[in-house]
Amino acid sequence: MGGDMLEVFLNEARDLLEQLEAALLDLETRPNDRELINTTFRALHTLKGSGGMFGPPAMAAFAHELENAFEKVRQDKAPVTPALVSLLLQSADQIRKLLFESDGDHSAESRRLADALLAEVADGAAAPVAAASGAAQPAMQAAVAETLQRFRIRMSLERSALAFGTNPLALIDELRDLGTLSVVADTSGVPVLEELVPTDLHMAWDMELATSRGRSAIDDVFIFVDGPDAVRIEELAAEAAPAPVAAPAPVAAAPVAAAPVASAPVAAPAAPAPKSEAPVAAKAPAKAEAPGEGKAAAAEANVRVSASRLDMLLDQVGELVIAQARLSALARNRHDPVLTTVAEEIERLSSDLRDSAMGMRMVPIETLFGRYRRVVRDISSDLGKDIDLQFSGEETELDKTVLDRLGDPMVHIIRNSCDHGIESAERREAAGKPKRGLLRLSARQAGTEVVITIEDDGAGLNRARILEKAQAAGVVPEGVTPPDREIDELIFHPGLSTAAAVSNLSGRGVGMDVVRRTITELHGTIEIDTRPGEGTRFMLRLPLTLAIIDGLQVAIGDAQCILPLTSVEECVELAAVETRASGGRNFVDIRGTLVPLLWMNEVFGTAERGAIVVVTESEAGKLGVVVDQVVGQHQTVIKPLSPLHAKTPGLVGATILGDGAVALILDVNPLARFVGQPRADRIAA
Template sequence: MSERPNEAFREEAYELLAELETSLLELEDNPRNMDVIGRVFRAMHTIKGSGAMFGFDEISSFTHEIETVFDLVRNGDIAVTKEMVDLCLLARDQIKTMLDAADGGPQVDRAQTADLVTAFRAFLPQIPEAAARPTPEGVVSGATEQADTRTWRIRFRPAPDIFANGTNPLSLLRELCELGEGRVVAQTDHIPPIEDLNPEACYLYWDVILSTSADRNAIADVFIFVEDDSEVKITAIDEDGCLDDGDSRKLLGEILVERGEIQAADLERVLATRKRLGEMLVEDGLVKPGAIASALAEQQVLDKQRQTRPPADAASSLRVPAERLDKLVDLVGELVTVQSRLSQTAAGREDTILTAVAEEVERLVEELRDLTLNIRMLPIGTTFSKFKRLVRDLSHELGKEIELETSGADTELDKTVIERLNDPLVHIIRNSIDHGIEMPDLRQVAGKRRQGTIHLSAIHSGDSVVIEIRDDGKGLDRDAIRAKAIDKGLLDEQDEPSDNELFQLIFGAGFSTAQNVTNVSGRGVGMDVVRRAIEALRGSIDIRSEKGKGTTIRVRIPLTLAIIESLLVAIGKERFVLPLSLVEECIELTAQDVAAAHGRNLVRVRDQLVPYLPLRRWFAMDAARPDIEQVVITTLEGRRVGFVVDQVIGEHQTVIKSLGRMYRDVQGISGATILGDGSVALILDVPQLVHGAELEERLATGQK
């Protein structure tokens, strides 16, 4: 069997398992929601059918046990219980383990599989024997469900090499007809003469007229693993009022014209001869006999099924491997660099034609850049949904009652950012559950609800996204953090840091105020990982907390890691880049300003003192200082910090290039970019520069 369909099955199965987990958690809160029950059943049914088709028999047989139970739930024979949801979540994890094992992961615990099967079968004797008889899949019973039946025309033209990929098109047709009442007509007009026939190729294609209560998505799911290489057209044919009137019988010619098999003018010409339409069209060579048979089958179904339903919009999408998108973004980045060079060259010459071409290329490249980056954007809700399971399981493990609320799930981020954001958010939420939310009895004593709440939100802010994790727990213990900081030598007894400065200490390596080490926390590694991960994304993190009322952690990260808006600055002949999302303003720094600070790196900005870092000294550059320098004021973790440069050149569209292995550990540099003239500018790592300067100052003052 080819690797390609196996990979397609695994990819789709992982998506279905993610959707299944979300649906099960929603079902736990609303066990009578038939739409959610239907989503669970459909996910199980698709995994089972596709697993059998591609040789994943263990997954198929195991999923069949769960599907059987939910078929009874769907028919109203048994009710959803918390025990059932718990078992389904465990079963979902077991299916994922089976998928991982097929891809070289750890082996499946078959004893656990058998225990789960036994547990699911225990639900079956709870109903009368007559009700336990399985209903044929896809057959709709009852007057209400029958009233929801629609008729569809499906053309399935498989790729010629479908057999070589290990797929039997007849299995797909059988599964399609299981959704309802179907008529299948095979089309043979593409079969070549026998001397040209390849016995391993598929020349047939099929027209299916299907009456079913299933929607377009359910029909499309039958072809989910072959849709990229095959032609699949799904058209609702009992719509637009065509079946409102019992006498409005669709004629054969109307059907053929509607399906594009014949032009209306040719139809009118043939009808003028007054022979039987089908025979005349075949005699004139305008239509193949198979097309007539297919159209007659559709006509018979429409005669029987005369109900009008609103049209379903066709969803057109194309699945593209992530590696191709990454390559496309890389190429667009190169194109942006070349365009910048073209614009700079045109600006240096008095050539109106070249300038016009450069401006047109710049416009097209900007559109291409925006479009390409938007293709990689995904809603952050795909990550949010994973945390509901985390909160549910961990709160039960700790004996707490916690509800997760989310907002802004449709906020979009670059897929790479979302992937790298998952682990730090998990750490933060685990700490909120373990350290933040109190036990139910303690919450009652404090006058709170027994059930705690963690609110997870996301919102766009300029070229960044702000993610907020807020809980209504006990808040951070300022005194405990201060005592721990003094014990570790991070503070002196006489120091009185602000709340924000003090709370930032919890992101230090090995810093923890937990009295006991548990499976959840207390080892002092989680929050250190969080800060390093956020800074690696060129983001920032801020903490606000009020004792007894809760804690809010706010994470700001850029929308994308590929191309960013930045501020280009110069020190001597060297060029540097700062992320524009962190820049607040730029001011001048004169010799008088330096003298007024009495040796301290401070500058007064509207009656407020702002510390600054002279980048010339930091990078040990020997070029002469200009009379008037520039200070770029940035905002980081709620604080304002300045960076002194010789000149602010202006905004710049930066294509990020990673540094080689030799330069990965250079402090204060996160990457590089190529400017329009071909020179290289280094991208400054603002958080790392600030932390490095703070460490240098502590060492200079004798602090540990």
């Protein structure tokens, strides 16, 4: 098997496992949700099918046993219990090991989980019948006389089916598992020996199947079969089952109809497709579409591209934007109408290309938040605490590279919030709190930053214990009591932990220092706000370090600077508005709202005060940035600063202007701290 196909299979398997985990976590709170049951079954079925063609045999066999066990749930022969969900989540972890950890023997753990699952569904198999009330007895008695459905199936696969991994005998075996199957091989297409190609498929099969599982189960068998006429399914007259069946018949109101896969080896639909009476492989023609048209659209819906290629594309687009800016400047200087027209057209095209390239890298943060549902569930189970997890701002988008690196730091913070922050049910009740703890994850965009907040309603940081541990470790001298804010920051000191004992969750003092180091490497900051008895909030601020943004170019003395356009509200002349002074601070009256002024000449150390107020929106509210001149809008390619300047407050990066000059990109949130200072630290020479 080629490396590309293996990589596609592994990527699709990761997606399927994430989908399976999310469905199981939802199923734990909504055990009777038929759609979630179908989604879980399809994920298991697809993992089994794709694993049989591309994955390790042990993984395919294990997934097959999981599917068989969960089939009883889908047929309403066993209930969804917390124990079953826990076993299935452990099984999903086991599939990951079988796929991505080739070293070691995992067969014993696979056998243990498979046996435990079979025992769990067997123990609960009688529950629906035993719990039936007297009013429900007529329905149960009607279910005893189950009816078998009969189907005539013609399987005529494409000649290239064998070369692409399809095993027709395995498909026949799966049909045989559904009921009573008769098979007649059609060998009329087999050529003479001299013309026979061993890798081509020349046979077809005519089959009749009597099953109680319904049409949807047959559709699942042929989920990977391509070709408009590869499979034809005809429903025949039903017949009574020869023996009564005690369990209720499968729920026909919510069938599972799997869509065919065009080219990718693994496919997992996001929602159950409606039941169709057309053959599985001929669904597109049944809707009066051209053969394969529906599959082509599905195949084009998502294309996997490596992150390195996206980085290269964005770098090239950035250079194109810089070149376009030089062309526009040249057109303005030469006053050539033809050149100006071409420059404007290229500017429009480069702007569209920039937006498209940026959109490819941006990912909703819900893909990150979704991972922590399982983390919080497992931690709360280990600690014996009931913890609710709430999300907000999941639609906020973040660069995928940054998103991927945030995974581990946020896990450390969440673990600490659950372990150290949120109290036990008894302590919470004694403190007048609800027994269930609450953990909130939120995200929002603020100017050039994405702000991610992790907040719990626990006891807050124990400053006395933190200080005691810090003094015992020699981090803080004996007898010295730092301010509260500095004590809070001590939790990021390497090797410092307040845990009473080492456990699998905490105690060794590693984790929070890694959090700070990772956030710093991303040119972000982390802030702590704790309230004794009420909870703790961690706020991660992540600036844009490699992006293309719309900016407002301004002049401050001889320096050219860029303000992100997303934070700019309006520009007014200083002479045209009323200014006031209070407590050493200057304000400007903007339609009845007093806006504090930041004199950029003091920040940059220039002699003359500016004449234009750029009204911006910062974390602290509105801020009037006073500059000498507003040059105009500018497409800004953010270039990282040197290590010498990277930690300068108020600077996000730099960019190259059309004339080749360097302009500094300003961030209004750190700049707001300079307001009212008699002499702000300079951010530029």
